[in-house]
Structures are given as C-alpha cells and as structure tokens.
Amino acid sequence: MGIQLIERKGSFDAGHRIMNEKTKCFSIHGHTYLYDLIFEFGAMEQIGYAIDFKEIKRVGVQWIEDTLDHGVILNPKDVELIKAADATKSRRWLMSLNGEGEYCNPSVENVAKELFLAIDALFLEYQDLRLHSIKLHETPNCATTCFRSSISNEERDNWSRFRLEQLKSYAAEKGIMNYDDRK
Numbered sequence: 001m002g003i004q005l006i007e008r009k010g011s012f013d014a015g016h017r018i019m020n021e022k023t024k025c026f027s028i029h030g031h032t033y034l035y036d037l038i039f040e041f042g043a044m045e046q047i048g049y050a051i052d053f054k055e056i057k058r059v060g061v062q063w064i065e066d067t068l069d070h071g072v073i074l075n076p077k078d079v080e081l082i083k084a085a086d087a088t089k090s091r092r093w094l095m096s097l098n099g100e101g102e103y104c105n106p107s108v109e110n111v112a113k114e115l116f117l118a119i120d121a122l123f124l125e126y127q128d129l130r131l132h133s134i135k136l137h138e139t140p141n142c143a144t145t146c147f148r149s150s151i152s153n154e155e156r157d158n159w160s161r162f163r164l165e166q167l168k169s170y171a172a173e174k175g176i177m178n179y180d181d182r183k
C-alpha cells in the first residue's frame with residue numbers, strides 16, 4: 001500500500017529578530033506564522049480515519065498554542081532580549097538546533113526544523129502515522145518546507161538533549177484519545 005498524506009493547518013503569533021542580519025530583520029518584530037502539519041500514514045482505523053483531525057488539534061496545535069503563540073523565539077546568544085523577556089514574564093523559546101545556549105537564529109528555516117522535531121516527538125506513539133513535513137510561512141509570501149531529511153543528525157541530537165524529555169512529558173500528559181465508540 002502506498003502512503004497518503006493528511007494535513008492540518010494553523011497559525012501562531014510570535015516575535016523574533018535575526019542576530020547579525022544587516023538590514024531590517026535585525027530589528028525586533030513579529031509574524032503571524034502559518035503552518036501546515038503534514039503526516040503520512042499507511043493503515044487507517046476502521047472508521048476511516050488515519051488520525052482524527054481533532055487529535056492533531058488536541059495535541060500538536062495545542063502544544064504550539066501553549067509554547068510558541070504570543071511568545072518570542074530567540075537566539076540563545078541574544079542575552080538582552082532573553083533578559084527583557086524574563087523581566088516582563090514573557091513566553092520565550094530558545095533555539096537549540098546547535099546545542100543548548102549555542103548561537104542559532106530563529107529564521108523561518110530553523111524555526112521550521114524545531115517545529116518539525118517537536119511535532120515529530122509528540123506523535124511518536126501513534127501507530128501507522130509519521131510526520132512527513134511542515135510548511136511554515138513567516139509572511140503570506142515567504143515560507144519554507146521542512147522534511148525529515150532537512151534536519152541533520154547533529155541538529156536532532158542537540159535538540160533532543162535539550163527538549164525531548166519536555167515533549168515526551170507533554171505527550172504523556174495528553175495521552176492518545178480514542179474516537180471509535182466500539183473501543
């Protein structure tokens with residue numbers, strides 16, 4: 001059986017800036033990020049779902065809402081902004097593809113990689129389902145698509161050392177919901 005894809009769109013608002021960027025992206029600014037979470041699946045449940053869209057929302061979309069929405073996504077070397085976020089009790093996400101505390105800018109390419117790793121971790125335990133790709137728009141005109149193969153082993157290891165336990169706990173707390181009234 002070939003693979004089929006299933007897709008859930010969403011959006012979140014976050015601030016960031018790109019350290020060492022020569023022009024306007026150095027300045028603190030925000031985006032309404034639009035994303036498509038694209039999963040591949042093989043076998044389906046008998047009721048005809050690969051996964052209920054509501055389940056993707058309950059776990060994946062909700063994690064994005066809880067973690068990134070109305071926060072700032074920062075390079076760990078951006079100490080001034082980290083201080084400001086903490087002083088104002090603002091939500092912040094520090095990039096960690098290059099290791100905890102290491103220079104990593106929140107470009108749309110890098111944010112998409114971190115988002116891929118997070119969503120992948122949240123849906124690890126779902127049978128016959130695997131994250132295929134994430135398309136992430138920073139503006140209506142500017143986007144990237146991140147595949148599993150876009151992320152190096154080193155980036156995955158760096159990120160996992162810092163983030164994986166946190167994601168696994170979130171997934172464990174959520175559990176997996178059954179939508180079939182016969183089960």
Ligand SMILES: Nc1nc2c(c(=O)[nH]1)N=C([C@H](O)[C@H](O)COP(=O)(O)OP(=O)(O)OP(=O)(O)O)CN2
Nearest residue numbers: 018025031106107108109110138139140141142143
């Ligand atoms: N490779 C990347 N290039 C740029 C990124 C990025 O993350 N990766 N980010 C930006 C900006 O933050 C933003 O995403 C694009 O801004 P801009 O070029 O102004 O695009 P707009 O859609 O807002 O503007 P239009 O010119 O109206 O299309 C820049 N580069």
